Amino acid sequence: MPEILRMPEVAANTTEAVVSSWNVSLNTPYAAGETIVTVETEKAAVDIEAEAEGTLLRLLAEEGQTVAVGSPIAVWGHPDENQDAVDALVAALDLPAGSTVGGDAGNESPAEVAAAGAAHDGAGTASSGHGGRIFASPIARKLAAEAGLDLAAVVGTGPNHSIRRRDVEAALAVSRAAGASDSGPDTGASPPPARQETGPVAVRADFEDVPLSRMRQAIARRLVDSKHSAPHFYLRATVRVDRLLDVRRELGGDAGAAVTINDLIVRAVAVAHSRVPGLNVRWNGDSVRQYRHADIAIAVATEHGLVTPVVCGVDTMSIGQLARRTRELIQRAHNRRLRQEELEGGSITVTNLGMFGIEEFAAIINPPHAAILAVGAASQQPHVVDGELQVATIMRLCLSVDHRPVDGATAAEWMRELTGILEHPVRILA
Amino acid sequence: MPIHRAIEPGAAWTELVVTDADWDAASAELLTAMLSQLVLIRTFEEFVLDLAAKGLIHGPAHSSIGQEGGAVGSCISLTSRDTVNGSHRGHHQFLAKVLTHLHPDGIDPAKPVPEDVREALLRTLREICGLARGFSRGRGGSMHLRWDEAGAIGTNAIVGGGVPLAAGSAWAHKHAGTDAVAVSYFGDGAMNIGSVLETFNLAAAWSLPLCFFVENNQYAVSTHIAEVTAETRLSGRGPGFGIRSWKVDGMDPLAVHLVLQEALEHLRAGRGPVLVEAEVYRYFHQNGPFPGSAFRYRTKEEERQWRQRDPLDTVARHLVRRGILAQEDIAGCIQQAKELMAELGEVILEPKPDGKPNEKRIKPQEWPDAGIVDEGVRGDLSELAELPFTDLGDHAGELVESSFIGAIAGVLARRMETDPRVVVMGEDVHRLNGGTNGATRGLSERFPERVLGTPISENAFAGLGGGLAMDGRFRPIVEFMYADFMWVAADQLFNQIGKARHMFGGTGTVPLVLRSKVAMGTGYGSQHSMDPAGIFATAPGWRIVAPSTPYDYIGLMNTALACDDPVVVLEHVDLYQSRGPTIADDYDHYLPVGKAAVRRRGSAITVITYLAMTQYVLAAVEDVGIDAEVIDLRWLDRASLDWDTIAASVQKCNTVLIAEQGTQGTSYGGWLADEIQRRLFDWLDAPIERVTGGEASPSISKVLERAAFAGTEEVAAKLRQMAEV
Numbered sequence A: 001m002p003e004i005l006r007m008p009e010v011a012a013n014t015t016e017a018v019v020s021s022w023n024v025s026l027n028t029p030y031a032a033g034e035t036i037v038t039v040e041t042e043k044a045a046v047d048i049e050a051e052a053e054g055t056l057l058r059l060l061a062e063e064g065q066t067v068a069v070g071s072p073i074a075v076w077g078h079p080d081e082n083q084d085a086v087d088a089l090v091a092a093l094d095l096p097a098g099s100t101v102g103g104d105a106g107n108e109s110p111a112e113v114a115a116a117g118a119a120h121d122g123a124g125t126a127s128s129g130h131g132g133r134i135f136a137s138p139i140a141r142k143l144a145a146e147a148g149l150d151l152a153a154v155v156g157t158g159p160n161h162s163i164r165r166r167d168v169e170a171a172l173a174v175s176r177a178a179g180a181s182d183s184g185p186d187t188g189a190s191p192p193p194a195r196q197e198t199g200p201v202a203v204r205a206d207f208e209d210v211p212l213s214r215m216r217q218a219i220a221r222r223l224v225d226s227k228h229s230a231p232h233f234y235l236r237a238t239v240r241v242d243r244l245l246d247v248r249r250e251l252g253g254d255a256g257a258a259v260t261i262n263d264l265i266v267r268a269v270a271v272a273h274s275r276v277p278g279l280n281v282r283w284n285g286d287s288v289r290q291y292r293h294a295d296i297a298i299a300v301a302t303e304h305g306l307v308t309p310v311v312c313g314v315d316t317m318s319i320g321q322l323a324r325r326t327r328e329l330i331q332r333a334h335n336r337r338l339r340q341e342e343l344e345g346g347s348i349t350v351t352n353l354g355m356f357g358i359e360e361f362a363a364i365i366n367p368p369h370a371a372i373l374a375v376g377a378a379s380q381q382p383h384v385v386d387g388e389l390q391v392a393t394i395m396r397l398c399l400s401v402d403h404r405p406v407d408g409a410t411a412a413e414w415m416r417e418l419t420g421i422l423e424h425p426v427r428i429l430a
Numbered sequence B: 001m002p003i004h005r006a007i008e009p010g011a012a013w014t015e016l017v018v019t020d021a022d023w024d025a026a027s028a029e030l031l032t033a034m035l036s037q038l039v040l041i042r043t044f045e046e047f048v049l050d051l052a053a054k055g056l057i058h059g060p061a062h063s064s065i066g067q068e069g070g071a072v073g074s075c076i077s078l079t080s081r082d083t084v085n086g087s088h089r090g091h092h093q094f095l096a097k098v099l100t101h102l103h104p105d106g107i108d109p110a111k112p113v114p115e116d117v118r119e120a121l122l123r124t125l126r127e128i129c130g131l132a133r134g135f136s137r138g139r140g141g142s143m144h145l146r147w148d149e150a151g152a153i154g155t156n157a158i159v160g161g162g163v164p165l166a167a168g169s170a171w172a173h174k175h176a177g178t179d180a181v182a183v184s185y186f187g188d189g190a191m192n193i194g195s196v197l198e199t200f201n202l203a204a205a206w207s208l209p210l211c212f213f214v215e216n217n218q219y220a221v222s223t224h225i226a227e228v229t230a231e232t233r234l235s236g237r238g239p240g241f242g243i244r245s246w247k248v249d250g251m252d253p254l255a256v257h258l259v260l261q262e263a264l265e266h267l268r269a270g271r272g273p274v275l276v277e278a279e280v281y282r283y284f285h286q287n288g289p290f291p292g293s294a295f296r297y298r299t300k301e302e303e304r305q306w307r308q309r310d311p312l313d314t315v316a317r318h319l320v321r322r323g324i325l326a327q328e329d330i331a332g333c334i335q336q337a338k339e340l341m342a343e344l345g346e347v348i349l350e351p352k353p354d355g356k357p358n359e360k361r362i363k364p365q366e367w368p369d370a371g372i373v374d375e376g377v378r379g380d381l382s383e384l385a386e387l388p389f390t391d392l393g394d395h396a397g398e399l400v401e402s403s404f405i406g407a408i409a410g411v412l413a414r415r416m417e418t419d420p421r422v423v424v425m426g427e428d429v430h431r432l433n434g435g436t437n438g439a440t441r442g443l444s445e446r447f448p449e450r451v452l453g454t455p456i457s458e459n460a461f462a463g464l465g466g467g468l469a470m471d472g473r474f475r476p477i478v479e480f481m482y483a484d485f486m487w488v489a490a491d492q493l494f495n496q497i498g499k500a501r502h503m504f505g506g507t508g509t510v511p512l513v514l515r516s517k518v519a520m521g522t523g524y525g526s527q528h529s530m531d532p533a534g535i536f537a538t539a540p541g542w543r544i545v546a547p548s549t550p551y552d553y554i555g556l557m558n559t560a561l562a563c564d565d566p567v568v569v570l571e572h573v574d575l576y577q578s579r580g581p582t583i584a585d586d587y588d589h590y591l592p593v594g595k596a597a598v599r600r601r602g603s604a605i606t607v608i609t610y611l612a613m614t615q616y617v618l619a620a621v622e623d624v625g626i627d628a629e630v631i632d633l634r635w636l637d638r639a640s641l642d643w644d645t646i647a648a649s650v651q652k653c654n655t656v657l658i659a660e661q662g663t664q665g666t667s668y669g670g671w672l673a674d675e676i677q678r679r680l681f682d683w684l685d686a687p688i689e690r691v692t693g694g695e696a697s698p699s700i701s702k703v704l705e706r707a708a709f710a711g712t713e714e715v716a717a718k719l720r721q722m723a724e725v
């Protein structure tokens, strides 16, 4: 019996993914565990492995095609499967030509929408952690979903405080304005495109509207969501890093792993987490998740955009292991070969613009993290110690914190720990 | 003391009685032909009852066993061009017409049953069993038997419902210049229903070649004729309408044949309709294999006496008496028919798996594919494929201002001029300088033969129009003076005209145009002020157009007339005196089916409306100053709705108002709101809103009337409310 291969839900709450490459040819047998197809979500390319040996009998999605999660992408089975059975199976799917292509939801037939909805049932419930039902009009829900906007944070002005289209648009406008006042590449997330209004537009050819890449859309959506739903507060600190630089120099010769300042900072964050676990948390909506290990995301600027792979269990790693693991993740980030699970989890991101000479910046929390640590450049500066002017290497930190799970005092305590660790780097290695 | 003078009816009323001399004079060919038909029909029906007894017929099997004399005696002298229809009890008439069509010179009872007869019997059996290869693909069954080619134009399950349709067929025969006739069979029970009596009058008034053939079997189900009418001599009804009438012993096929000879001469000579009352008897109950006496409304003795007058036995007896056939020949003929039916049974039946011994079932492959259930409710519009569709913006010609009523009269005149098939009928359409509103101005002078002022018999003349449309040689335009009269004609509009195409297999056409006037606001009160759109929208088969401008009227009427489906063209009195741009001297443009008009572009609210309400909506939008998009639907039925335009607008505005003038109960917008939320739910920002009139029908009093329907003010209030929320 031929069977249907469907687009897997490679990451929670993804509704669609792109077939980026078919890795086995039609009618060529493959073994169990072999990669059949690579699909790409907004952030990652995921290799889909064969659950059992078989052969691809019919492709239902081309490379580059966007397919809703749960929709068929191929038919597989035994190499000598009956063609009629394949035809019958495909016919039973009742696919209008090109129907698996996503895009404008308005073009989807009700049946397709229903099918997609059914495929998401399981995942849908996971995100509804906001307690009571939110009353919102269908178009408001649709626009919010497209913009990654959490309706829980939108104030409804319709009958019975239901959320109308205008409320979503207002919320999006607010986050657009907020986004513009934050600086730095991290915060460069543009809001999702407003729905195109028709009407005369003066056409001038001195700009170009570049269509949004999937990654750009994702960045925009997630960060708008973050700015909108996570009330940020900011703690700034200055640390003297002469000793940290010494340690790094000493470690430099360590076998195989050139340790960077950033590695040391990440490691310091892990130690701070173990001392002040109150920051090693995330907001679940109806609970606060307390992590036991320090999983820390690092912001990597690639030519495609920002990605934040997570280094898991930093608290259990030696500095050498950490450095190797980090270097590997960065490498794969540039090659777009990160796996979806490598992008998930963690409670904090470390982002560093020091290499650009940026002294200090405030970053937007990468949801669902509780905080993001923005690290500026280390530079020699006049420094007063005990009334005496010295030359010191100084670095500025800015911690953005989600006030929902973390109070100011906890964050301040954590920040004090961190600066202490960085100024006394033996503690990092402890 | 006043004097009483006896008055004689103008039309003769006689009873025809045959003698042995008539039997001796009848030709051998006639008698053997009658015998063959009687045997085949009787045996066929016995087989059907046998299937019914075994539970293999879904629905009623109304046998006519005992009554065959009337059917055979009358059909045997009809030609294939002559048409017949009948009612729920119609197997015998249908088969008699089919057999005469296939073998006009008679079937020799001594020879094997001809192959084409075998085929026709099998197809009939399949239809009665509801099977795919029946005449109507199994949709019609026992009560809806039609084979156009044979002149059998369809039996009917509404008592009396087929009679007006037969009048349409007769009108077509006459006006196509033929001497063909139509015969409509019905029972004694049907003699008391309006459509039959209305048609007596209409057919006589218009001198149609129509034979009303009443099979008086004395019972309507279990009710005896004497219980429901004081004049049980039913042929007595005819003279009162000026119809030449006969009574005849229907158990005697020769007597019926001789009456028909006289009747046909009368009909073919163009002397108007005839009424033949044939006294017959059905041996069994209304339906199924048990005699009526089993249900105690009559006695076994009564049944026994009638059986002694059996038509088959009568013909057989005279054949033997005259030495034309021997007793064994007749037995052989019957035996052969029984074997044929058994063989036909084998074609459609098989042993039931896991059933009792001899238990049968219909072969699975004989059933129709359930997927065709909605197929052919309307046509596929292929008849419009070649039409040059245009809209107002597409014309190069000069634009002129025209009045709406002028556009109606203009396009009707133009079509009657170019298309001799177009016939206009309705009350007063031929007088008053174009009917009550001037819509048919000038037509009766130019086309007196095709502009028909009707008696006040909506059911009969709507049905006549329907029969004319189904006949196919003419394109009737029926006018209802007020839309409310559709209830009076409901059977013909909804049971007959709307359902006919689908019910008879989905292929026949029904090119009828109904002009229906909406008159709310004219002070005509509760029974003259309805908008029928909502009711027509629930009726399968109909298309609905609602022109709101003179240009649209011309384009929509032309398309409606070209369309092979029944189309109701709604006209609103508020529009009659309105004016609008049309193309100078051009009444030949067509608007496409299923294209709405966006009368105002906007992005705040989609307002969906039609007919006269369009202008009131536009006024309200200006009043309120809201940026609404106003869609004038033009086509209102389920199959012709412009979903593209609606969807695009809803996706833009996200808020919908459906606005109409008429009362809530029969309003149009309910189903549309339902369909919109189903198709476009994710695009809605608010519940779909509606404006309709109130619950009560508009009254005569001007203030109460205005309060009862919706107009500019109601729309404006609703728009304000929607804008505030």
Ligand SMILES: Cc1ncc(C[n+]2csc(CCOP(=O)(O)OP(=O)(O)O)c2C)c(N)n1
Binding pocket: B088, B089, B157, B158, B159, B186, B187, B188, B189, B190, B191, B217, B219, B220, B221, B286
């Ligand atoms: C308008 C209408 N009312 C009632 C019925 C139900 N019905 C079907 S047959 C029948 C009796 C008809 O009697 P008659 O016209 O004498 O015909 P017969 O059955 O005797 O041939 C009735 C009441 C119907 N089909 N149509």
Ligand SMILES: [Mg+2]
Binding pocket: B187, B188, B189, B215, B216, B217, B218, B219, B220, B221
């Ligand atoms: Mg009767």
